[in-house]
Amino acid sequence: MSPLRRFLLTPEAIAGAIILLALFAMALSASLFFPGDPQAIAGPALLPPFQHWSLPLGTDRLGRDVQAELFHGARTSLAVGLAAAAAALAVGAIVGTLAGFAGGVVDEVLMRVTDAFQTVPSFLLALAFVSIVGPSLGVVVAAIALGAWTGPARVARAEVLSIRERDFVAGARVIGMHPLEIAFREVLPNALPPVLALSSVIVAAAILTEAALSFLGLGDPNRVTWGGMIAEGRAVLRTAPFLSIIPGIALVLTVLGVYLAGEGVVETTAVRRSLS
Amino acid sequence: MSRPLLAVSGLTKRYRRGDKTIAAVDDVSFDIRPGETLALAGPSGSGKSTIARLVLRLIEPDAGRIEFEGGDFLALNGAALRARRARLQMVFQDPLAAFNPRATVARVLDDPLRIHDVASRRERPRGIAALLERVGLSADLAGRAIHEISGGQRQRIAIARAIATKPSLIVLDEAVSALDVSVRRQILQLLLDLQREERIAFLFISHDLGVISAIAHRIVILDAGRVAESGDARAVIGAPQSAIGKALVAAAPKLNRTSTQGTADRQ
Numbered sequence: 062m063s064p065l066r067r068f069l070l071t072p073e074a075i076a077g078a079i080i081l082l083a084l085f086a087m088a089l090s091a092s093l094f095f096p097g098d099p100q101a102i103a104g105p106a107l108l109p110p111f112q113h114w115s116l117p118l119g120t121d122r123l124g125r126d127v128q129a130e131l132f133h134g135a136r137t138s139l140a141v142g143l144a145a146a147a148a149a150l151a152v153g154a155i156v157g158t159l160a161g162f163a164g165g166v167v168d169e170v171l172m173r174v175t176d177a178f179q180t181v182p183s184f185l186l187a188l189a190f191v192s193i194v195g196p197s198l199g200v201v202v203a204a205i206a207l208g209a210w211t212g213p214a215r216v217a218r219a220e221v222l223s224i225r226e227r228d229f230v231a232g233a234r235v236i237g238m239h240p241l242e243i244a245f246r247e248v249l250p251n252a253l254p255p256v257l258a259l260s261s262v263i264v265a266a267a268i269l270t271e272a273a274l275s276f277l278g279l280g281d282p283n284r285v286t287w288g289g290m291i292a293e294g295r296a297v298l299r300t301a302p303f304l305s306i307i308p309g310i311a312l313v314l315t316v317l318g319v320y321l322a323g324e325g326v327v328e329t330t331a332v333r334r335s336l337s
Numbered sequence: 338m339s340r341p342l343l344a345v346s347g348l349t350k351r352y353r354r355g356d357k358t359i360a361a362v363d364d365v366s367f368d369i370r371p372g373e374t375l376a377l378a379g380p381s382g383s384g385k386s387t388i389a390r391l392v393l394r395l396i397e398p399d400a401g402r403i404e405f406e407g408g409d410f411l412a413l414n415g416a417a418l419r420a421r422r423a424r425l426q427m428v429f430q431d432p433l434a435a436f437n438p439r440a441t442v443a444r445v446l447d448d449p450l451r452i453h454d455v456a457s458r459r460e461r462p463r464g465i466a467a468l469l470e471r472v473g474l475s476a477d478l479a480g481r482a483i484h485e486i487s488g489g490q491r492q493r494i495a496i497a498r499a500i501a502t503k504p505s506l507i508v509l510d511e512a513v514s515a516l517d518v519s520v521r522r523q524i525l526q527l528l529l530d531l532q533r534e535e536r537i538a539f540l541f542i543s544h545d546l547g548v549i550s551a552i553a554h555r556i557v558i559l560d561a562g563r564v565a566e567s568g569d570a571r572a573v574i575g576a577p578q579s580a581i582g583k584a585l586v587a588a589a590p591k592l593n594r595t596s597t598q599g600t601a602d603r604q
């Protein structure tokens with residue numbers, strides 16, 4: 062059976078995949094269906110959903126199209142979530158590999174740094190970083206990655222500690238390979254699977270953190286974000302709750318979709334590994 | 338008598354086990370001459386692999402000297418050590434574990450040629466094909482993944498990688514123990530051919546006296562990290578003096594037949 066078929070056998074994975082596909086479709090089609098500025102006035106203010114065919118999700122306090130904002134917000138959520146997770150995984154894998162492979166003082170120092178980052182709550186870290194450097198998309202990505210790389214670093218180090226004892230690493234030393242080449246070309250690729258298994262949780266957490274930063278007004282001001290939409294809606298929560306509920310649902314579904322699809326992938330590869 | 342290629346003296350390696358230390362290798366000395374096969378025999382846990390790893394500088398000794406090609410091998414470090422490794426190679430017992438599970442045959446053979454500048458980037462594919470041919474494999478194998486080929490083929494690849502940098506000594510730690518009988522005979526023959534043609538010395542580690550008598554000139558028998566006896570392989574196996582030597586001979590059932598066949602091969 063192909064991995065894809067097996068992946069699609071679990072209902073959770075199917076649900077996750079559908080949600081993710083919808084999300085990607087939204088993000089990719091945002092500027093096709095809603096060209097121009099999603100923050101421009103599109104109609105009367107506070108139009109409720111399902112009242113007007115051209116504004117199916119209604120408008121916010123300033124008369125901006127909620128559906129357009131939702132689509133463009135999907136873009137920000139996905140971009141920030143994926144970029145922050147990729148950065149966290151890359152930094153974690155490199156730090157963990159260096160620590161585990163070098164051992165001794167290098168390991169000691171790198172792991173103390175990892176401990177330090179881990180003891181600070183990652184949201185506070187992101188908050189402090191964005192407050193100091195100033196909000197922009199790149200800074201938000203870096204701020205989120207700053208609190209997320211320690212998990213991958215620990216997992217990578219543990220994996221490297223066992224891989225470095227294997228014969229093929231001794232073999233690489235015997236043929237005179239440079240230690241850095243051994244670490245990054247021989248050891249790291251073999252240590253990746255358990256590190257990558259963390260990615261769904263990290264992407265989901267990154268999307269939530271981005272939303273929380275935007276909710277607090279620390280997102281990129283030039284972009285529509287779901288967190289920002291929820292914050293906007295808070296002022297009229299009693300009269301127009303849909304303004305907060307719609308992006309809230311999108312956020313919950315996205316995080317759920319990422320998590321379910323990620324679990325499906327891990328399960329499929331775990332099954333394949335235990336079969337072989 | 339020619340100068341030794343490898344001279345090991347007083348080699349000692351201790352490990353902590355619980356709250357006492359045990360000597361995995363205890364004051365071991367031996368020489369290997371150019372083009373010679375020295376067998377290291379002994380029961381499981383007697384320190385054979387530890388000696389191999391010490392000689393290869395994969396671990397560091399607690400005491401002792403290792404001279405290789407007339408120089409102090411333990412004094413080398415960093416780039417100088419890596420460069421000298423071209424002359425001192427190894428073949429492992431499990432040819433699957435000895436290679437990166439993601440590697441292809443071509444990459445495994447390309448590495449030593451690249452690292453030691455044996456051939457330029459353009460010449461390396463030809464170098465790889467020549468190595469494959471040298472160990473009796475088809476050059477078509479280059480594109481295959483290591484996990485796709487048979488155990489015997491893998492061990493030939495391991496030997497090809499070991500000879501890629503023209504070493505003077507190859508350490509073989511139970512290199513034929515995991516192979517079935519017919520493949521084992523072919524690999525032993527390949528090793529004998531290589532030694533005859535390129536004058537490579539072998540430190541041949543095995544617990545199997547049958548195999549040893551087919552390939553070794555001299556033998557060192559270990560017992561719990563110490564040298565129990567040593568000497569001409571045929572003489573020692575024919576009339577062992579130490580208790581452990583007698584036990585090993587008694588435990589090797591088809592020894593007489595293999596040994597006469599083996600010594601016939603050697604002459």
Ligand SMILES: Nc1ncnc2c1ncn2[C@@H]1O[C@H](COP(=O)(O)OP(=O)(O)O)[C@@H](O)[C@H]1O
Nearest residue numbers: 352353361379380381382383384385386387388
């Ligand atoms: N890294 C290590 N840590 C602790 N003890 C070890 C280590 N390596 C080897 N030993 C011990 O050293 C002794 C010799 O082992 P080894 O050289 O592998 O023997 P052999 O190859 O002859 O079977 C054994 O008692 C083994 O348990």
Ligand SMILES: [Mg+2]
Nearest residue numbers: 385386387511
């Ligand atoms: Mg051993």
